[in-house]
Amino acid sequence: RIQILFEMVGCIEITFLGTGSCYPSPSRGASSLILRLDGECWMFDCGEGTQIQYQRSHIKPGRLTKIFITHLHGDHLFGLPGLMCLVQGLNADEDNTLHLYGPVGLARFIRTSLILSGTELIRPYKVHEIDIDGAGLLDSTTELHTNELESEVISVEHNNKFQLFENDKVVVQAGILKHKISCVGFVITERDTVGALNVNLLKEFNVKPGPLYGRLKSGMSITASDGTEIHPHMVIGENKKGRKIVILGDTNDTTLMEDLCRSADVVVHEATHQDELQEKAITYGHSTPSMAAHFCEKINARTLILNHFSQRYFDDEESCKSYDGLPTSYLVRQAERPNLTVLAARDFYTFQVLR
Secondary structure, three states: OHHHHHHHOOOEEEEEEEOEOOOOOOOOOEOEEEEEEOOEEEEEOOOOOHHHHHHHOOOOHHHEEEEEOOOOOHHHOOOHHHHHHHHOOOOOOOOOOEEEEEEOOHHHHHHHHHHHOOOOOOOOEEEEEEOOOOOOOOOOOOOOOOOEEEEEEEOOOHHHEEEEEEOOOEEEEEEEEEOOOOEEEEEEEEOOEOOOEOHHHHHHOOOOOOHHHHHHHOOOOEEOOOOOEEOHHHHEOOOEOOOEEEEEOOOOEOHHHHHHHOOOOEEEEEOOOOHHHHHHHHHOOOOOHHHHHHHHHHHOOOEEEEEOEOOOEEOOHHHHHHHOOEEHHHHHHHHOEOOEEEEEOOOOOEEEOOO
């Protein structure tokens, strides 16, 4: 019942499975999160051990329909073959294909891992490779894996963006980030929805709840029992603006994604190191809390969730004392700005994206 209600009210949630950088540790899993919307689950990055984190979460593996990989560094990718084995055959939908999106080379990585390990899946999968550098698919003489559908190459459009897919609910795009290797960030934009019906006004017209309400919501006019023509604009409020979610990969420069991310409701941005280590962060292709906050200020974002923490940062004071570390609350304070809500992600934390 809870799941049905979740889908009916159009909730969008982000659940973090792993929030650490470099490798999984006793205190954090490697990079991975789940976006839940419209009854589906989409995974963003899949570091080593993600299948364990997934099973420890409240999310059912069978609802996973899409996986997005920001870049091909191991802490964002090495959990993928095992995860694909975990979710195979659990989704009973008619189209059971698992769709994966990521930089060129993703298809070869998956194919090689599955073929060399002799792994067969029940569920078919298709890789959509984002051609960041304009070089096309990697040359490979390896035949497709038994469960693999022919890959698709997605080329860049204007303004350095990639159109990944769209349906009647959302548009999903990717943009280019600067990192040590080819890397992208993903932008999920919910379409505007029809405003609420003025039920009290409809009662005055003697229109009862039922099919006529549905016709109005669909943009069609109706005739009341007294012959009055009722048009949608007379009884429907303003459209509800869709939400925008930005999920970025590792980066030390987000400039090329600014236009695509403007007015985001929530931005998930890495903060691998504290502000005092900015030079080190930039050298290794990473960001600090202030760098993340500066990006959010430029795009007028509402909420910033810091993520991808170095192993020196912990969620609780006890661990900080035991391992001579710093709390993530310290990073949050460095990112705080007027009119910007700042949070620190932690494993299994769920954030609900409100309108």
